Amino acid sequence: MQITMVGTGYVGLVTGTCFANTGNHVICLDVDQKKIEKLHQGISPIYEPGLDELIARNAKAGRLDFTTDKTAAYVDAEIIFIAVGTPSGDDGRADLKYVLAAAKDIGNAIESSSSTKEKIVVVKSTVPVGTNKKVEDAIKSCTSKTFHMASNPEFLKEGAAINDFNKPDRVVVGCHDKSTGDRMRDLYDPFVRQGNPIFIMDIPSAEMVKYAANCMLATKISFINEVANLCERYGADINEVRRGMCSDKRIGNQFLYPGLGYGGSCFPKDVLAMISMGQDSGHPAQLLESVHKVNQDQRDAFMTKINSHFDGADWSSLKVAVWGIAFKPGTDDIREAPSITLMQKLLDKGVTVTAFDPVAHETSQEILSDKITYADDAISALEDADALIVCTDWDEFKHPDFDTMRHKLKTPVIFDGRNIYRRSLMREHGFVYHSVGRASVSPETTNA
Ligand SMILES: NC(=O)c1ccc[n+]([C@@H]2O[C@H](COP(=O)([O-])OP(=O)(O)OC[C@H]3O[C@@H](n4cnc5c(N)ncnc54)[C@H](O)[C@@H]3O)[C@@H](O)[C@H]2O)c1
Known part of the structure; x- marks a missing residue:
């Protein structure tokens, strides 16, 4: 054809x-x-x-x-x-x-x-x-x-x-x-x-299938993030909760990972479009309005963790390393990526940001131009940084050399927006470690 x-x-x-x-x-x-x-x-x-x-x-x-x-x-x-x-x-x-x-x-x-x-x-x-x-x-x-x-x-x-x-x-x-x-x-x-x-x-049904599918997936992500936030308040560990919950075949384990919320070129805009379809039809899409709000709040909640850790610090003298810019691994797409929101918030506070992503430097430069520095590899991004923020769970970030990381960082602090590390391992390697839906740990923590 x-x-x-x-x-x-x-x-x-x-x-x-x-x-x-x-x-x-x-x-x-x-x-x-x-x-x-x-x-x-x-x-x-x-x-x-x-x-x-x-x-x-x-x-x-x-x-x-x-x-x-x-x-x-x-x-x-x-x-x-x-x-x-x-x-x-x-x-x-x-x-x-x-x-x-x-x-x-x-x-x-x-x-x-x-x-x-x-x-x-x-x-x-x-x-x-x-x-x-x-x-x-x-x-x-x-x-x-x-x-x-x-x-x-x-x-x-x-x-x-x-x-x-x-x-x-x-x-x-x-x-x-x-x-x-x-x-x-x-x-x-x-x-x-x-x-x-x-x-x-029929055509209207086909058009609706796509929104229904994407909104369902976005709902799962906001749901698990809501549970993660409650875990933090009640001393539960979202990873354990997730395991227990997702082994139920009716629930399954896909799209139920806590983190910085969904981004990319599809879920954010498709949820908003479905909300608008609800408004236009006189039948507000109440569930999706909450899905959207939970997703926006998730980025703010993570930023609050960073704010509390550095409370009282002179932000303009801080240097932060960011691992992962793409909205998810496997792509250079940075549309609606949580990393961009976080980096923009840090830049507004005067923080110096050095980032590394295996493939998304060019696309990121189109948005952030020279406001941040791009490192040649993950480890060199850490040089003299006051903290590392993990924004994308690229495979190559999952098993790094933790000792080298600790020595490169000025202070051994990790904010992990994707929960890619075990808390006990972080404590053993001497990091102060903040993640999502789990209590923070530090070398002084006794029971992680
Ligand atoms: N990106 C995804 O993963 C994905 C998955 C499923 C569905 N979709 C949907 O598919 C659509 C396209 O998404 P995308 O991510 O590929 O978009 P994109 O922004 O990557 O690409 C769109 C392209 O269309 C071109 N274009 C705009 N107007 C044109 C015109 N009049 N004639 C010729 N070219 C024109 C643009 O220059 C651009 O290259 C969107 O509706 C999106 O929601 C995207």
Whole structure:
């Protein structure tokens, strides 16, 4: 099939490349000239494990191309995927300006196309219920030719995106007519050969599935953080509570890790968008309003720990090391990352910050520019620091050389926002150790 992918971000680039990898001809269109130039040089503009090799292989085979030229991108397309961003607007509602701008471009392309083939326009971006109808109307305002709409929300996770796309738990397609459903099923057949389902449904339901799924996962994270906060107040250890709770099969153990709260380009904006959908429909999404508030408060609560530890100190003479900037391991995405909030709060107080992340320095520089220093490796970030703050649980932070760490730090203090260390180990190695949902320990603590 001839596919056009509109938007070469975390979703569009992975999706387009994986479709090319099953033999389709894919053109990835983006308005960002720099991204397309990088892709032409064989460089992926995002960090995603395995993506560079897959792009190179499919581009070399002539199945994958990149362009900023809208005419060239749309002319032969049979299926057009819209995979542009849908960030939160100022009022929390999903900002649809990129989606609707793409819809107009597509409408104009359909109008000027000489092909008699009816195109399918697929909304892959995460959009509030009713958006596919707006996209359809926007296209119809530019052309009277026939086209078909489909909603196809994406469930891949950054950091494991290729595997998730190639072996999806399920594929969800919303459409009005059987022939569109059949063509979408054909396209996805190679990805569900192990029997995972393709659910064909109406468009509003497909749009809602994505929000419902992300909001459920965000709810789990806020839930465990709420329990963690109560553990701190009642002398319980969230790790033990988690183990006891999650062994119940009805509960399971995924997305139930306490920490700094959820971040990234999806959960924060999707929870806000669902809250707005509640407000707009006259049925407030009360649970999700709390999920959002708990998540915001979680960052403040962690900052309160740092404030109390350094109470009375001259903040402008403090130096802090930060391990991990990305919102989670496996990606360079720093959108809504808790690390950025924390570093900004520290910078406001006059603290000097040195950070290390295995892949997210470039993306962080776009936000924080030269306000912080970037270390070449995790250990050198600690040089002369008054404390280490762990913000992302990259594997390489999990078994460091604790003795070297203690000697590098000016004072052996760790704030662990991801609970990656055992408290007893921290005490043995002589650290003052603050984590989430567990009592702090120090070398003087007797029973950690
Ligand atoms: N990132 C994820 O893990 C993830 C997972 C599932 C779903 N989603 C959803 O997928 C959508 C895209 O997310 P993303 O993270 O890939 O976004 P992104 O910001 O990484 O990429 C969007 C791209 O679209 C381009 N673009 C904007 N307007 C355009 C236009 N008119 N024509 C061509 N290109 C245009 C931008 O330049 C950018 O490169 C969002 O709705 C998001 O919620 C994201």
